[in-house]
Amino acid sequence: MDARNDSLQRIILITGASGFTGSHACRYFAGEGMQVAAMVRHISEDDKVEGVQYYTCDLLDKKGIEELVGTIAPDYVLHLAGKNSVPESWTEPVLYMETNVLPTLYLLNALRPYPFCRILITGSMLVFPLYPPFRPPHPYGLSKSLQKAAALSWKELFGQAIILAEPSNLIGPGPSRGFCSLLGQHISAWERGETDEAFHIPSRIIRRDFLDVRDAVIAYKILLEQGLPGEIYSVRSGKEYTLGEITDLYMDIFEKPFPIEWGEGENSSQGNPKNTAPRMKGLDWEPSIPLRTSLTDVLEYFRTCGGDSK
Amino acid sequence: MDARNDSLQRIILITGASGFTGSHACRYFAGEGMQVAAMVRHISEDDKVEGVQYYTCDLLDKKGIEELVGTIAPDYVLHLAGKNSVPESWTEPVLYMETNVLPTLYLLNALRPYPFCRILITGSMLVFPLYPPFRPPHPYGLSKSLQKAAALSWKELFGQAIILAEPSNLIGPGPSRGFCSLLGQHISAWERGETDEAFHIPSRIIRRDFLDVRDAVIAYKILLEQGLPGEIYSVRSGKEYTLGEITDLYMDIFEKPFPIEWGEGENSSQGNPKNTAPRMKGLDWEPSIPLRTSLTDVLEYFRTCGGDSK
Structure with a gap:
């Protein structure tokens, strides 16, 4: 293990950091005293969160991701980047597969030299079973199902600490399209x-199950610290x-x-x-923000x- | 349906046409009176099969595949291209995912304007179930499992005539690494x-189950003509x-x-x-080449x- 990180701040790499969940995650993890490295495609000065270090890199840029990971040497990775519009996935199905599946593997592969790094992949509740007969609800659901299977299989192949979160509908202030x-x-x-x-x-x-994004990022921190590699955690309010x-x-x-x-x-x-999976599999987390506040x-x-x- | 193709030769697009199975497929389908369009990354003049039209296109070139499909307007597509070395997949896992998963979707997406086109994707017997706990045998198996799930799900999403063949170990003259x-x-x-x-x-x-590649390409023609879209066909000798x-x-x-x-x-x-799936699901096909001949x-x-x- 890197001795530097034992004595100093933990470093978290957050992808999709300029997005709705990403901006909340940057704020929260920086507030928790972590050193936050934020990967973005582009971000305006106004949208930057204080104390966060921003890195510009396109998700599809395999080499760029590898270099970025090498520069940062993160202790934690929160992979939020990806496309998440169901209607858009019908018009751009290939783009959804490219963006949601491959960059996850670029990231995981780049992290192989860092076996102590703990990685949280954010999936979706809108996945479907990948066995015959295949009944995908939409290209978005297919892309997230393939991402899930790829990430959890990759964990088996290369022994990395990869954890999957399946959040419900995240709500709260910020640029969401929900x-x-x-x-x-x-x-x-x-x-x-x-x-x-x-x-x-x-x-x-x-x-639908709605969960405040600020509660979700707390769950993500708990999963990064305590989640079991290879496990799938349902992150939701539990109330529809x-x-x-x-x-x-x-x-x-x-x-x-x-x-x-x-x-x-x-x-x-x-x-x-219908999500009947136990929420957070017994980890100590409860949503705290009432719907009315959200x-x-x-x-x-x-x-x-x-x-x-x- | 394109009237031209009713009165004239049927057109088949074969990807991976310079490979082991591809070169046999070119020879066989040309001999059966089809117009063969062969997609290759590169091929020497010596290796070209007479009567076959060759097109140079890289598998990862999404735009190139789209243009090629538009130029050819195929009645049938036999997708053989991809990487298939288990040891190499351990050293180049990302390359295997890129090559075996994405180009299949580039091809299927490019074929959406041709709803009557019948498409055979050649998978592998070395796939594994894509549900928890995920137990991939190797990155190659993961890439082919993702390809299978992606192709059959795509069939459901867009209603194309996509069929999956799972061949056993193909043998015979030619540049195989088996x-x-x-x-x-x-x-x-x-x-x-x-x-x-x-x-x-x-x-x-x-x-292992060994099957002569020349028997396999006959099975592929039967599947292209009679296979049920969405079905998975086991193409093997039946004898280990x-x-x-x-x-x-x-x-x-x-x-x-x-x-x-x-x-x-x-x-x-x-x-x-162990493959216990019924061979070719009752379609009229029997391997004819004895192992000794192969x-x-x-x-x-x-x-x-x-x-x-x-």
Whole structure:
């Protein structure tokens, strides 16, 4: 083990560090006293988190990733980078496979000279079983299923400390394209008079597990420190809400009604997988941020940043 | 459907066409009256099969594959290209994932505008189940398992006529790096006095299913014409031989003993998966070339080409 890291700060490499979860992770791990190396494709000065060291590298740049890992010699890696839009995955399926599968392996391969490095790969609840008959819900789900199988198989082949987290729908302030953010952004735009259109919601009854991103990054730290290599950890609140309930809660926070157009659908392209896996497999973690706080913060974020969801 | 192809020759695109199976496939499909478009990374004039049209394209060149498919507008695709050395996969694991997984998707994506095209992907018997606990035998097995899951899932997502063949150990004349070829090449080199070293065989008792590559390409044609999209077809002789029996048969063909060094191993890095899947799922195909003929032809090939296995 590198003696330097025993006496000094632990170093964590975070990929996708300029994204929604990435920016929260940078803030949290820096606040926890870790030395944070943030890998980004590009980031504006305004979006940089204080105390974090940023490195520019494209995910598909195998050589660049190898050099970056060599420069940083991380103790921990939190791999958040990737593409995560279900609709976009239908129009760019190959791009999703390239971006979500290969860079994970570039990273793992580059980390082979660092056997003590603990690596957390963030997967998705929207995976499906990779055996016949193959029934992928969408190209995004296929890309994350292949990523999961590749990462956990790689762990067996090369004995690295690779752990998989499967987060539910992460919500909170920041540039997310999830349902709660899109609705919060719309309410804020409607409040400013920038739109008079109704927000379309496919169905009141779609149920989803929502978890505040700030609770998720705490779970990620616990997994990086205590997770068992080769294990899959479900990171979720454990409580599902319907899109109708979310909308009602927003109306309550906003203190007046805003225009909604309800669809007839009972399902969405994102599906609604039932997750019965034990949450965090018994590790000591509980979400602490109430849904109402998350939604209030989402609304406040869009009010402050003027509707620019990036 | 393209009217041109109803009245004229059927067009088959063969990838990996300069390889061991590829060169046999080019010869066979051209002989069957098909118009053969052969995709190769490079090929010497000497190795070209008469009547076959060659196209140079690197497997990792996504744009190039798309253009090639657009130029050819194939009725059939036989995807043979890829890397298939188990030992090499341990030293170049990322390269194996890149080469065996992504180009398959480049090809399938490029073929989406041709919904009537029938596509045969050649997998491997050395795959493993892609669910926990993940137990890949080697990076090659992982790459072929991911390729299989990706191709059959892609079929579900985009409704293309994608069929999977899982061949056993293909043998016969030509530039193969399989056991029978390596031994045949060694015997031929020993005969010419180019080596006096004994050929090392890890164990007499390793059992494998060997199939003549010329029988395999006939199976591939049947699958391209009659295979059910989404199905996995086991292409094998159905009879296993030990490496000891293969060696004895070579000695019988060669009519004198040659030096062998037997190892103590009971297993090899390539493993020995038991295949109990019904062969070709009831399609009308039987291997016709006896093992003795295959080995005789392998030996003759190395005697003629002077030991250059390429």
